[in-house]
Amino acid sequence: MMDKxxxxxYVLLTDTGTLLNRTIKYFTNAPYNHVSIVFDEKLDxxxxxxxxxxxxxxxxxxxxxxxxxxxxxxFYNTRCVLSKIDxxxxxxxxxxxxxxxxxxxxxxxxxxxLGLVGVAVRCPINQRNKYFCSQFIAEVFEKSGLDLWNLPPxxxxxxxxxxxxxxxxxxxxxxxxxxxxxxxxxSLPTTDIEYPFMPPFELIKKKLPL
Numbered sequence: 001m002m003d004k005x006x007x008x009x010y011v012l013l014t015d016t017g018t019l020l021n022r023t024i025k026y027f028t029n030a031p032y033n034h035v036s037i038v039f040d041e042k043l044d045x046x047x048x049x050x051x052x053x054x055x056x057x058x059x060x061x062x063x064x065x066x067x068x069x070x071x072x073x074x075f076y077n078t079r080c081v082l083s084k085i086d087x088x089x090x091x092x093x094x095x096x097x098x099x100x101x102x103x104x105x106x107x108x109x110x111x112x113x114l115g116l117v118g119v120a121v122r123c124p125i126n127q128r129n130k131y132f133c134s135q136f137i138a139e140v141f142e143k144s145g146l147d148l149w150n151l152p153p154x155x156x157x158x159x160x161x162x163x164x165x166x167x168x169x170x171x172x173x174x175x176x177x178x179x180x181x182x183x184x185x186x187s188l189p190t191t192d193i194e195y196p197f198m199p200p201f202e203l204i205k206k207k208l209p210l
Contacts, residue, residue, distance in 0.1 A: 007092035010038035010084045011137065011161050012046060014175065016075040018057065024116065030159035032081060036065055037099070037137050041170070042180045043067050043082075047099055049111055049136045054190070060111035062102050062136070067175070068185040078175040083167035087146065094144035102136075115154055124154035134158045 013032035024033040036048035046065040054071040118125030138156035
């Protein structure tokens, strides 16, 4: 039984098959090339760096991911690994604080595409307020007092989470076969199929009668 002073944090590794994912996979030869930090086993609270609008890969940054109405719904055969790590209550609260800080300032962040090149050549490339997914989560853990790698966050890859001994496997398989998902929610339609590149407030205006 876990100590009451301990908390559990999850990481979700995914392979959606997007063009960017396939490109990264070509260079890394790793099975999963996107990683998110998760705060519950039902996958209701997930954060990462990725596309802000499901059908528009050109606008990316800090996001709260949505299993039911977000990007994953457009890649229904996404495969995943869900792993967990037990942390102290102090570390957990720090993780929460760091994530909240990102969330409070989410509009200033964008995607560190150049940083992916740095990973490929093993040369860290930091850009102010720019992150890729594994860099972001590695920095969250580092700022929270978890020393998991002898690497700068800009060189940590999703595969490093996959092979790290502190992360315990919870589930591996097709994302939408994960048994704790709400299948009633999955039966509901997504909302932006008709207008895939439109920000939410524009979509609302489009849907409202004049």
